[in-house]
Amino acid sequence: xxxxxxxxxxxxxxxxxxxxxxxxxxxxxxxxxxxxxxxxxxxxxxxxxxxxxxxxxxxxxxxxxxxxxxxxxxxxxxxxxxxxxxxxxxxxxxxxxxxxxxxxxxxxxxxxxxxxxxxxxxxxxxxxxxxxxxxxxxxxxxxxxxxxxxxxxxxxxxxxxxxxxxxxxxxxxxxxxxxxxxxxxxxxxxxxxxxxxxxxxxxxxxxxxxxxxxxxxxx
Amino acid sequence: xxxxxxxxxxxxxxxxxxxxxxxxxxxxxxxxxxxxxxxxxxxxxxxxxxxxxxxxxxxxxxxxxxxxxxxxxxxxxxxxxxxxxxxxxxxxxxxxxxxxxxxxxxxxxxxxxxxxxxxxxxx
Ligand SMILES: C[S@@+](CC[C@H](N)C(=O)[O-])C[C@H]1O[C@@H](n2cnc3c(N)ncnc32)[C@H](O)[C@@H]1O
Ligand SMILES: [Zn+2]
Numbered sequence: 001x002x003x004x005x006x007x008x009x010x011x012x013x014x015x016x017x018x019x020x021x022x023x024x025x026x027x028x029x030x031x032x033x034x035x036x037x038x039x040x041x042x043x044x045x046x047x048x049x050x051x052x053x054x055x056x057x058x059x060x061x062x063x064x065x066x067x068x069x070x071x072x073x074x075x076x077x078x079x080x081x082x083x084x085x086x087x088x089x090x091x092x093x094x095x096x097x098x099x100x101x102x103x104x105x106x107x108x109x110x111x112x113x114x115x116x117x118x119x120x121x122x123x124x125x126x127x128x129x130x131x132x133x134x135x136x137x138x139x140x141x142x143x144x145x146x147x148x149x150x151x152x153x154x155x156x157x158x159x160x161x162x163x164x165x166x167x168x169x170x171x172x173x174x175x176x177x178x179x180x181x182x183x184x185x186x187x188x189x190x191x192x193x194x195x196x197x198x199x200x201x202x203x204x205x206x207x208x209x210x211x212x213x214x215x216x217x218x219x
Numbered sequence: 220x221x222x223x224x225x226x227x228x229x230x231x232x233x234x235x236x237x238x239x240x241x242x243x244x245x246x247x248x249x250x251x252x253x254x255x256x257x258x259x260x261x262x263x264x265x266x267x268x269x270x271x272x273x274x275x276x277x278x279x280x281x282x283x284x285x286x287x288x289x290x291x292x293x294x295x296x297x298x299x300x301x302x303x304x305x306x307x308x309x310x311x312x313x314x315x316x317x318x319x320x321x322x323x324x325x326x327x328x329x330x331x332x333x334x335x336x337x338x339x340x341x342x
Contacts, residue, residue, distance in 0.1 A: 108230035
């Protein structure tokens with residue numbers, strides 16, 4: 001058992017601005033735990049979380065992989081970046097947060113150099129202008145508003161993630177049924193040569209949640 | 220935390236800024252030194268990922284001159300300890316990182332770099 005990260009330092013006020021870990025977060029943690037031994041075998045030099053929110057997921061990964069990995073995170077929400085940093089400290093994982101959308105400042109230097117990427121994106125289907133507003137406001141709405149099919153934000157990252165992945169890298173993505181998983185999986189294979197599998201799925205209220213794992217399609 | 224290990228991975232990402240956009244130049248920085256556990260295996264594993272000259276220059280900008288100009292072939296303990304200190308123990312808490320090419324300024328506050336761009340600047 002890998003311990004669930006200690007978040008007791010975060011307050012109710014923090015969670016007014018930052019996504020509080022919920023069923024989607026926990027499904028992702030469970031999927032990472034299922035794969036824990038494989039992840040240790042890969043022994044990632046660099047691990048990157050997009051949209052780290054409270055920092056719960058990276059701190060959990062830190063518990064699996066230990067101090068021989070560099071933990072980088074991004075989030076558009078500055079408050080989330082601060083929480084990520086403090087949650088890392090609380091759980092003895094050094095995390096370097098970057099306040100930015102996706103991974104834009106890293107593409108130049110980390111071409112095919114990241115061994116583990118995780119993204120629990122804003123996946124909830126909303127009106128198109130809602131996603132734009134939420135991305136600009138950089139607050140709590142940005143943690144769920146996903147635009148049409150809930151793919152407005154995820155879709156942008158999926159176009160570029162392959163450029164970051166190292167040869168043996170893995171990429172974990174949280175998605176819901178509305179996101180159209182078969183379409184995502186086919187697209188990623190055809191366009192980017194990334195094969196995927198559902199690691200875990202779970203129904204939580206009205207949401208049918210999935211965790212997808214992508215790897216390079218090695219023949 | 221903007222440690223030099225992270226600074227060594229960040230490039231300017233303003234639309235159209237594709238050359239000479241790395242490394243970002245530090246300005247008006249406040250640094251804090253925080254001890255970290257010495258982990259030679261991690262350092263050795265990370266060395267191939269570093270842009271050496273950018274690291275040495277950044278360290279010098281922050282007043283640390285312990286690293287040799289060329290990446291050495293023999294990784295003795297003294298070198299690894301210096302590398303450890305430069306990469307992982309120097310924290311830029313406040314300041315600005317400027318792109319040499321387009322002059323865009325990225326502020327650092329509370330150890331977190333703000334690399335958000337306005338809509339029209341995003342590539
Ligand atoms: C569903 S929350 C997940 C938070 C945390 N990783 C977890 O699992 O609990 C989505 C996160 O993505 C962030 N986010 C939204 N759009 C983003 C973007 N374009 N780039 C980076 N992060 C983004 C939000 O601010 C939010 O923190
Ligand atoms: Zn620039």
